[in-house]
Amino acid sequence: MSRTARSPDLVPRPTLIAAGSLVLFAIAATGMMRIAGIAPAASPVLLRQQAHVAPVKTRVLRFIDRADGAVVIADVEGGTAAVIAPGEQTGFVRGVMRGLARERRAHGIGDGPPFTLTLWRDGELSLTDSATGRAIELTAFGSTNRATFAALLDAKGPAA
Incomplete structure (x- = not known):
């Protein structure tokens, strides 16, 4: 290969131009939204407040890890809503609670404050962390x- 030969571009020029155009478009669109005073989309919590949607059913719960790997879901007013044994097909509950626990640890909050599970008149179901204020739809x-x-709203589980 001679010294005057050029090495091929790693990224083709049209691809770089397209990527740069996309970035410029995103910045311009964001700026136009700000200048026009268009508010960003509201959260479900704000939309419910504005529409005065009332809760139909609420339950205040604590999620407690046991030494054997089970999770006890306890009602703050007394009793156990459920016990999730290790390996049960309830990975979604564990995943949601793991995410909320991670956020609490980041804020230096322990597992003491409860969570509020709410069924709303519009059919939505939310879980709100009373410590951080985060609501999961x-x-x-x-x-x-x-x-x-939803099954936890009325559940009367086994003794912990």
Whole structure:
């Protein structure tokens, strides 16, 4: 190969131009939204507040890890809503709680404060962390996953 031969471009020039154009478009669109004063999409929590959607059913719960790997879901007013044994097909509950616990650890909060599970008049189901204020809209995860949490609203589980 001679010294005057050029090595091929790693990324083709049209691809770089397209990527740069996309970035510029995103910045311009964001700027136009700000200048026009268009508010970003509201969260489901804010939309419910604005529409005055009332809760139909609420339950305040604590999720407690046992030494054997089970998770006890206890009602704050007394009793146990459920016990999830290790290996049970309730990975969604464990996943949601793992994410909320991670956020609590980041804020230096322990597992003492409860969570509020709420069924709203519009059919939505949410789980709110009383310590961080974070609300998870459970309906967004599909009917099967929603049903797992919805069952906790009335559940009278085994003794812990």
